[in-house]
Amino acid sequence: MIRVAALGSGSSGNSLLVQADGTTLLVDCGFTMKETIARMFQLGVSPTDLDAVLISHEHGDHVKGVGPLSRKFGTDVWCTYGTYHRARDNRFSSVRLFHAHEPFVIGKITVDPFPMPHDAAEPCQFVFSVGNTRFANVTDLGACTPHVREKLEGVHGLVVECNYDNDMLRNGPYPPSLQARIRSDYGHLGNDQAGELLKDLDHTGLQRILLGHLSEQNNSDAQALATIEAHVSDRHDRIKVLAQHCCSEWFEVSAANVVAKQPQRLPDKEEALAAEV
Ligand SMILES: [Zn+2]
Numbered sequence: 001m002i003r004v005a006a007l008g009s010g011s012s013g014n015s016l017l018v019q020a021d022g023t024t025l026l027v028d029c030g031f032t033m034k035e036t037i038a039r040m041f042q043l044g045v046s047p048t049d050l051d052a053v054l055i056s057h058e059h060g061d062h063v064k065g066v067g068p069l070s071r072k073f074g075t076d077v078w079c080t081y082g083t084y085h086r087a088r089d090n091r092f093s094s095v096r097l098f099h100a101h102e103p104f105v106i107g108k109i110t111v112d113p114f115p116m117p118h119d120a121a122e123p124c125q126f127v128f129s130v131g132n133t134r135f136a137n138v139t140d141l142g143a144c145t146p147h148v149r150e151k152l153e154g155v156h157g158l159v160v161e162c163n164y165d166n167d168m169l170r171n172g173p174y175p176p177s178l179q180a181r182i183r184s185d186y187g188h189l190g191n192d193q194a195g196e197l198l199k200d201l202d203h204t205g206l207q208r209i210l211l212g213h214l215s216e217q218n219n220s221d222a223q224a225l226a227t228i229e230a231h232v233s234d235r236h237d238r239i240k241v242l243a244q245h246c247c248s249e250w251f252e253v254s255a256a257n258v259v260a261k262q263p264q265r266l267p268d269k270e271e272a273l274a275a276e277v
């Protein structure tokens with residue numbers, strides 16, 4: 001079983017707790033240290049419980065509190081070489097560099113990183129696994145590449161970016177140059193793109209779909225949900241929007257909850273003969 005909770009998700013700050021078998025990871029730390037600690041406490045987690053902080057890329061909405069948090073509590077920070085060198089404050093108490101194509105293990109959790117098309121130095125996201133249970137975090141990508149799609153096959157839960165609604169972005173306050181950056185293949189994933197991505201996934205074991213990194217200017221919970229639900233026709237109770245200004249509840253996923261598909265019964269001889277006449 002893996003359980004996750006967002007401290008907050010959106011263009012002003014992102015941070016996600018991932019817990020399994022006594023191991024606790026913080027994925028990104030986009031709030032101030034004070035805010036990060038306050039929100040973790042609301043979820044029953046103390047900074048000293050963290051086995052590591054993983055950083056997806058160096059944008060401020062993902063790294064704001066990581067330096068102070070690491071120095072104060074001696075927390076290991078895991079990131080790619082590019083993220084480490086481009087981060088404004090990288091004086092971490094201990095840094096663990098990883099290659100974006102090579103899985104690694106922290107405590108009981110296996111972390112499988114993969115590169116993302118995004119306008120940062122060496123951005124990546126992660127699939128977390130414990131036993132057969134897998135959970136993915138997929139935000140800050142301009143397009144869904146075949147490699148990303150491959151990584152998401154068979155996950156039991158995921159956070160997927162729903163950054164903007166097409167019409168709201170077009171009619172919103174952002175200048176054309178910024179709109180172009182957001183829409184580009186190295187920008188962010190919009191509601192329609194997230195819907196297309198989800199539509200193509202295998203939903204057999206997919207228990208949780210968490211919509212994250214919503215823009216406060218160019219999207220709304222209702223718009224994101226409506227677009228995603230139009231692409232995913234069944235079991236809308238699996239889908240939740242992550243908020244920017246408060247933490248979410250805990251969400252659990254487990255491979256053990258997946259009901260195996262019944263093997264298709266072959267027609268016996270008599271049925272086959274009857275069908276022929
Ligand atoms: Zn970013």
Ligand SMILES: [Zn+2]
Nearest residue numbers: 059061062140
């Ligand atoms: Zn971001």
